[in-house]
Amino acid sequence: MKGWMGKIRALFLLSSLALILSGCGRENLTAFLPKGYGAEVSLNLIIISLAVMIFVFIVVMIIYTVVLVKYRRKKGQEDYIPKQTEGNKALEIIWTVIPILLLVIIAVPTVSATFDLADESEKEDTLNIKVTGNQYWWHFSYEDEEIQTSQDLYIPVGKRIYLNMVSSDVLHSFWVPSITGKMDTNPENENTMYIEAYEEGVYWGKCAELCGPSHSLMDFKIVAVSEEEYNQWVTDMQNFDAEAVPETASAQEGQELFQNNCISCHALGSSPVAVAPNLTDFGNRTKIAGVLDFDKETLVGWISNPEEFKEGNKMTNAEYLKNGSLSEEEISKIADYLLQLKPTTITPESATN
Amino acid sequence: MSTTIAQNRSFGAALWDYLTTVDHKKIGILYLVSGGFFFLLGGLEAMAIRIQLIKPANDFVSAGFYNQILTMHGTTMIFLAAMPLIFALMNAVVPLQIGARDVAFPFLNALGFWLFLAGGLILNASWFLGGAPDAGWTAYAPLSTTSPGHGVDFYVLGLQISGAGTLIAGINFLVTIVNMRAPGMTYMRMPLFTWTTFVVSALILFAFPALTVGLFLLMFDRLFGSGFFDASMGGNSVIWEHLFWIFGHPEVYILILPAFGVFSEILPVFSKKRLFGYTAMVFATVLIGFLGFMVWAHHMFTVGLGPAANSIFAVATMAIAVPTGIKIFNWLFTLWGGNITINTAMLYSLSFIPTFTIGGMTGVMLAAAAADYQFHDTYFVVAHFHYVIVGGVVFGIFAGLHYWWPRMFGKILDEKLGKLTFWTFFIGFHLTFFIQHFLGLMGMPRRYWTFLPDQGLDTGNLISTIGAFLMAFGTIVFVINVIVTSVKGEKVGGDPWDGRTLEWAIANPTPHYNFKQTPLVRGLDAFWIEKMDGRKEMTPAEPVDDIHMPNSSILPFIMALGLFIAGFGFIYQVDNSAWLAAVFIGMGILLGCMFIRSVKDDHGYHIHKEDLDKGAGL
Known part of the structure; x- marks a missing residue:
């Protein structure tokens, strides 16, 4: 005993x-x-x-x-038969x-x-963001503000925001544990959920519905910033100029290579194309592809062989990889171009009180 | 028949005997062996999962392969391990408990087993034929409809065929229990294990058709270009979730209720008391079975069904806690005032009570829809369903095997090894799964191939993996125990536990015909009543007479073989229409066998009463 x-x-x-x-x-x-x-x-x-x-x-x-x-059972009571209670x-x-x-x-x-x-009484009067789950990345469209972005969702702190969610392929589920519970993204209907962050900060989000091999690598962030910072971010994002000439020569060449090889899937600015993540504020991100370290070497590795990092992702089917049209040097130039895409001073680092 | 020449028979003869048997006791053994094999296979997959998650950013297996492993672990454990192991116990015990000589449809019983095995083999053949299914055991569309390769096709065909076997088995037990009870055994005198089998068979009858329909739709989407679950063609993927869980939730009760039955047999025997609140236990079982159909959408709280639907299903789910609580307290008060012997079977039964209570607690927590938004699809859910399925069903199967092993094989499983298995398995189990409740809320979704370092998830996962190794150790010891017992174990008499129910009133080994004379049942715990009145045997309800027995048949095996061949035909005809030949051949074999079975009279045979005394049928 x-x-x-x-x-x-x-x-x-x-x-x-x-x-x-x-x-x-x-x-x-x-x-x-x-x-x-x-x-x-x-x-x-x-x-x-x-x-x-x-x-x-x-x-x-x-x-x-x-x-x-x-x-x-006690010693000496082996044969004891207790009362048969019904x-x-x-x-x-x-x-x-x-x-x-x-x-x-x-x-x-x-x-x-x-x-x-599930309360939707304030939906009409506040910020609405369309969220699209994709294998294996998240897209955010601020429809009234005409801003498109991916992976990092910027929101003003202390305000109720409605997320209208769909999926472009299989089921996903939007989960930021420290902000709110899950809501699935379905291909056939739009689900609505509201979020409200109490404090400024960068909150980790994850996909919570099995969506393929890289299901566990579909991380994203909610960046909650102050109201002024958020307004600044909106203005900066709206004023983004895709034609702007980068400073370094390498980035300038990268820009051209990007325009020729990447733009059919990856959009910049408010372009509605969302075959692949929108890269407008790529330089301000803290992770590449949601989970990789943010540095140039990793970025070059990612562009050269995305399959190695995220099995089953769709960039593997890109034209430039199929016909091997980009040299490592050219990929390095594209990386230089992407890393300097910082249209706004509002970054995840701004998300502190 | 073949059993009269049982001595010195060759391996070939034994094999033929098992291929053609329609005897519920042998079919029980077939279910046990194949279910046990799949249990080890599923366990191996579980170990691969835990090794992959032993540390952050591990790459023991690739991401795609990991999804195959996790899908096959779930599918194998539910459909190919837990279900057949439960059927093994039902087959071995239920006809004996109701004083019958066999099930109502012995031929169908064999067919049910062979269909299950054919389905299980098709499913596992996928490992060698380009990859296993990888969309989770729930196979949510559109992931399942768009999954490349043939993996999910194997899932669809394998489950469809084994599901047909399960449906047949369910119907068979329903009819058996309704029609074949010995004289005097009214419904309210049936042992609890028979009652749970009865309720579960009814659940199978109503739940499996939903899976059948869902699988057909999935099959048409994948193999014949339809779009039931394809939003771009006007379909709807949420329909699959509904169909799956309308089956899937009752399935949980199909698994757990027989385990409840097992504990309700073991606890009275080893505390020497009748089951406390028998009537309440019966009604709680029926109520759980009934409510089990009303709660499926609690698996879908985050799908976006809206607050009204979520609230209704939340409250309905909580209601199930009431009959389950009644059961827990009745078990406790069965023990109360008893004279409790603790052996291995009892250890599993006793440890089940706190373990399952924890599983039930987290079940109620999960039912709170707005809280479930956090729990859903995380390791919290993984922890919860392992607490009920391992802590309930697997403990129940282990308990039942230790308890009924002498009935099935004439020997008692080694107690020392049994206790070693119990303690390692029990401690390993809690070590593996308790911590997962916390991992889930700390931000670890389920079905994750890996987790990143620096997310506070490392320690929990390491502990969990260590626990899994302990469970694996315990399972291996159990296999050794089975081997050691069958080689060295001593034969015991027909009633080694001082049992209360009819299955212990028979000599060991159980004769082919079970009861020489059908027993007369005079109350609940029929054998106990006779023993209390000073008798050693049941009072017979009939004079010794000729015993009618069914003939063996190879047809069930061949029918399953036909569907096995046709299954491959269905899967591969999308690549090359020549494979349609396999469909026609396989279905031809099946229909041919059905035709033979229909036109050929098979009246069985009689064991004459003169021969009974000479030992015929032993």
Whole structure:
């Protein structure tokens, strides 16, 4: 008996120790430290349901422990036949009715929170952004502002923003744990969800619906900046000039190579083309392709052989890779061009209080 | 028949015996062996998953291959391991528990098994034929409809064929339990395992057709150019999710209810008390089965069904906690006041209670729709369903095997090795999955090939992988246990546990005809009642007479072979229409066998009462 419970206790100790060691997870990624409205509503509900459930668990474990301590076969009682109890009406009514009451405690806030998070009453009066999930990147279209961007979603802090979501291919699911829970992107209908960030910051987003080999490499960011910074960002993005001549010679050549090889899929500025990520503010990103380190060497490697980094991504089918029309030197020039695409001073680094 | 010359028979004869058998006890063994094989295969896939996730940015397997492994792990464990292992127990036990000589349709019973095996082999053949399915065991469209290669085609055909086998088995058990109970065994005197089998068979009858339809639509989309799930052709991919979960949620109960039944048998026997609140247990089982059909959309809270639908399904899901709670408390009060013996079967049953309670707790938490927006498709969900499926179903299967092994094979599984398996498996299990609750909320979605360093996910994943190795160790010890027991184990009598139900009233080994005389059932725990009245055997309900038995047949095997061939034909005819020949040949074999079966009279045979005393049919 002792060894039995001892082992269980050791197990729980070990698990909780592990938990303490790893903490609650990384800030701006974990759902345990909500930084937005949806995440807070969800966490509150999680805490309510967990509390009720822990109460139930304790009751079960008390009875369980008593039973195992008291009623194990004792020496000399091998042939003892206990009373064959059929049941007990009072007890059975108790453990039917009390769980129902406990469930009501969970069900009421659940229904209320579910309707709260689906509220669309402010949709017309605020910022609406169209979100498109693609294998394996995210596209964001600010329709009223005529801004197109990918991978990094810039939003003003403290404001309710509506995301209208679709998919261009298979199912994806938009998840930024510290801001809000998930919403799927479907190819046939538009799903709407609102987000509101409490603090400025860069929040990690992930795809949460299996969408192919590189499902785990479909990271994106929400960049929450102050209202003024956001307005600045909008103005700068709207004023982006795709024809602007870069400073260095290498980047200038890169620009031409980009125009000849890349522009059929990758758009710049407010062009609605969204076959591949919009690269308007590429130079301000913190990751290449959502998950790779942001430096020139990695960028050249990525352009030269995207399949090596993200299996099944569609850039692998690009013309320049099929007929090998770009030399490494030329790819390096394109990288120079892309890295200097910084149309705005509002970057993820601006997202601090 | 062949069993009368059982001694010294050759391997060929034994093989032929099993290929043609319609005896529920042998079919149970066939299910056990093949289900066990697939369980090890699924376990191997699980280990590959855990090794890949042992550290961040690992590349033990490639991303595409990882998706194949995770898809096959889920599909194999659900359809090819858990289901057949449960059918193994049902076949081995249910006819004996109701005092029957076989199931209602012995021929169909064999057909059901061979169809399951054919489907399982088709599915796994994909590994060697260009890649396994890679769209998850849920095969959500459009990923499944657009997945390149033939992987998902193998999924569709494999599951369609094995699903037909399952449907047949379900119908068979329904009819068996309705029609073949011994005199005196009213519905409210049936042992709980028989009750759960009965309810589960009804669930199969209503749930599997939804899968069949879904798979047909998917098959047409992939192989014949239709667009049921293709938005650009006016289709709708969410329809697949509905069809899949209308099947998929009852499927969860199809798996767990028999495990509930197993525990409801073991706990009374080893605490020497009758099951507490039998009537409530029966009604809770039926209620869980019924509610199981009302809650499928809780798998789809993030699909965008809207707050009204989400709320309704949330509350309906929570309601299931009530009958499940009733069961937990009834088990506890069965133990209360008892005289409890703890052996391996009991260890699994006892550890099931807290483990499953945790799984149920997270189930209620997941049911809270607005909280599920965070849980959905993360490792929290992975943890939850492993707590109910491993902590419930697999523990139940292990418990049931230890408990009924002497009935099936005449020997008791080695207790020392059994306990070693239990402790390593149990500790390994909690180590693997408890931490995953936290990983999920810390931002790790499920079905992730890798995770990046510096995201706070490293430690949890490492612990999880260590636990998985412990589980693997426990499983290997179990296999060793089976081998050691069958080589060295000693034969035991017919009633080694001081059992309460009819299956223990038979001598060991179980005669081919089960009961020489159909027993008379005088109440719940029929055998226990007789023993309490000082008798050693059941009171017979009939005089000794000739026993009618069904003939063996090779037709079920050949029919499954026909569908196996046709399955490959369907898959490859898109590449080359010459493969249509395989479709016609395979379907021809199937229809030919059905024709033979229909026109050829097969009245079975009789074991004459004079021969019974000479040992015929033993």
